[in-house]
Amino acid sequence: MTKxxxxxxxxxTNQELxxxxxxxxxxxxxxxxxxxxxxxxxxxxxxxxDMPVNSLYYNPGTHRIRAQRxxxxxxxxxxxxxxxxxxxxDYLHHLLRALPSDPSKRDPDFDxxxxxxxxxxxxxxGLITRDGILVNGxxxxxxxxxxxxxxxxxxxxxxxxxxDDINRVELALQLRKDHRRDYSYINRLLAIEEQLSxxxxxxxxxxxxxxxxxxxxxDQWILTTLRDLVERSxxxxxxxxxxxxxxxxxxxxxxxxxxxxxxASSQEKADxxxxxxxTAIILGFSKTDVRLIEPDFKSRYLDNRLPEAxxxxxxxxxxxxxxxxxxxxxxxxxxxxxxxxxxxxDSVLRVKAVEAAGENASLEQVAExxxxxxxxxxxxxxxxxxxxxxxxxxxxxxxxxxRIVDACHDLExxxxxxxxxxxxxxxxxxxxxxxxxKLRESLGKLAVEAARSIxxxxxxxxxxxxxxxxxxxx
Numbered sequence: 001m002t003k004x005x006x007x008x009x010x011x012x013t014n015q016e017l018x019x020x021x022x023x024x025x026x027x028x029x030x031x032x033x034x035x036x037x038x039x040x041x042x043x044x045x046x047x048x049x050d051m052p053v054n055s056l057y058y059n060p061g062t063h064r065i066r067a068q069r070x071x072x073x074x075x076x077x078x079x080x081x082x083x084x085x086x087x088x089x090d091y092l093h094h095l096l097r098a099l100p101s102d103p104s105k106r107d108p109d110f111d112x113x114x115x116x117x118x119x120x121x122x123x124x125x126g127l128i129t130r131d132g133i134l135v136n137g138x139x140x141x142x143x144x145x146x147x148x149x150x151x152x153x154x155x156x157x158x159x160x161x162x163x164d165d166i167n168r169v170e171l172a173l174q175l176r177k178d179h180r181r182d183y184s185y186i187n188r189l190l191a192i193e194e195q196l197s198x199x200x201x202x203x204x205x206x207x208x209x210x211x212x213x214x215x216x217x218x219d220q221w222i223l224t225t226l227r228d229l230v231e232r233s234x235x236x237x238x239x240x241x242x243x244x245x246x247x248x249x250x251x252x253x254x255x256x257x258x259x260x261x262x263x264a265s266s267q268e269k270a271d272x273x274x275x276x277x278x279t280a281i282i283l284g285f286s287k288t289d290v291r292l293i294e295p296d297f298k299s300r301y302l303d304n305r306l307p308e309a310x311x312x313x314x315x316x317x318x319x320x321x322x323x324x325x326x327x328x329x330x331x332x333x334x335x336x337x338x339x340x341x342x343x344x345x346d347s348v349l350r351v352k353a354v355e356a357a358g359e360n361a362s363l364e365q366v367a368e369x370x371x372x373x374x375x376x377x378x379x380x381x382x383x384x385x386x387x388x389x390x391x392x393x394x395x396x397x398x399x400x401x402x403r404i405v406d407a408c409h410d411l412e413x414x415x416x417x418x419x420x421x422x423x424x425x426x427x428x429x430x431x432x433x434x435x436x437x438k439l440r441e442s443l444g445k446l447a448v449e450a451a452r453s454i455x456x457x458x459x460x461x462x463x464x465x466x467x468x469x470x471x472x473x474x
Contacts, residue, residue: 002167007131008057008084014132018156021049035125035155038172040165046155048125053144053152056132057084058092061167063174063194064138065095067186067243071103096142100184101246114143125153127173129161136173171195171208185249186242189223192216222252229278233349238357240349251277251287257456262295264455268335269295275341276302282348283377285384292387298341301383306344307375313347348376444468 008014025032025047034045060083069076075091082088099105117140126137134141137154144152157165171191174183183191188209195205202213202220209216226245233240245252255277262270272295280290303311354361354369361369395402421427447468450461457465 002163003061003080004163005060005083008133010055010057011131014051014055015130017051017055018049018128018130018132021051022047022156025049033125033153035127037127037155037157037169039158039169044158046127046157048153048155050151051128051132051154053141053149056128056134056141056152056154058089058096058138058141059134059166059170060084060088060092061163062092062138062170063187063191064183065092065098065100065187066190067184067241067246068095068098068100068103070241070243071095071098092138093142093145096139097146100187101243103243110139110143113139114146117143117149118147122153125155127155127157127169129157129166130159133166135166135170167194184243184246186226186246189219189226190242192219193223196220218253218256221256225252225278229282229345229349232346233353235350235353237360238350238353240353240356244352244356245281248281251281251290254287254291254458255281257458260456266295268338271335271338272296272298272341275338275345279341279345279348279376280380282345282352283373283380285380289384292384292391294387294391297383297387298344299337301387302379305379305382307379310347310372310376310379348373440471444471 033048035048036043036045060079069079072091075087078085079088079091095103097106097110099107122140122144124137124140126140127135128137129135134154135157137152141152157169192205192209195208196202202216205216206213226242229245230240230242255274258277259270259274262273273293276295276297277290277293280293351369351372354365355373357366418427443464447464450457451465454461
């Protein structure tokens, strides 16, 4: 069930004003503006009216800033206790204007929205309940409030609206790919998790969010991994937050694809690779650097480069077997290499948490954490150099991606040649058409072999398969 935040203080006043303006709209005659929404599984048209900006309330349950609420734990608790108090609404106003990955900074996208509203006014209506709670248009209301605009155009939901309805309508309007300003990555993960907790299947959620069931399963795996990292980062009063991983979307997706592929042959190698890549992601290495990390990265390249002070903080590997109490028997323990890799990741997580703790940690602790992070990052950077050389050797044995890159360069040159030939009218159109047909045939063959060879396709291969399948159906 969706959390019920209750009714705001001006609920009765807003209801009376909404009813009065709806009546005025109907009595005026003429063409009325409406907004089409999905309501309890069916499309309906709701009437659009003007409402005072300062009379409305931000939705405390909006998915747009769900992860960012943890930026200030005290105000976050205040939102749960009294979502419509001045302090809670001011906190929501701040978060709606803040950068998703760092709520202490202002979001340039919000400033762009503000300038657009200043120059072109409001193009799309928002959506409210009759109590005056914004279901859609929270960010627009924040911008209009900053611009001191008196009114905002909003559609009005039916009288029987509940918090479950608010949640579902917001998701239907806001989380689709055609929306102008997408939710942040972590907030999208949380929204999908919420839908799973309501008993919906991956297939249902995929249809709702215009994605695939496989992508929803990937999102679920990533969020579970991030929650585990947050818990492992706890040290004293410091702890990382989900929003600290906001900028690592593509690296996490690649990690999942590679983990699935590696798990098919060896779970231990998959976990080794996962922990080593997570260490690099936490330290802020680029996607191309993280891609160089294989299961043997830590033992082959990193261990002998780690400073002694860091190695001494990582506990020794556990025993190879574990006794079962009362049975006088032993079973094989987890791979000690995986345990060591996990311990290193835990160490990096904890020092990152201290570094990010700010006033919640002493200056000595923050300085020591920064020193450790610098040392580990330098060791990883140094280890990546030989790992990269070995990767280039392996890549020469797998030339297929290079062939596609070369073909792309040729196609780009072809575009230039077409422009030049248009100016001089020198293009042989029949020969060009034959070449394009040959390209279509080659892409079809490439799609067939890619489907046979790649078990966990990325965005590029998915596009290729979809394009060729549409061509076959045409």
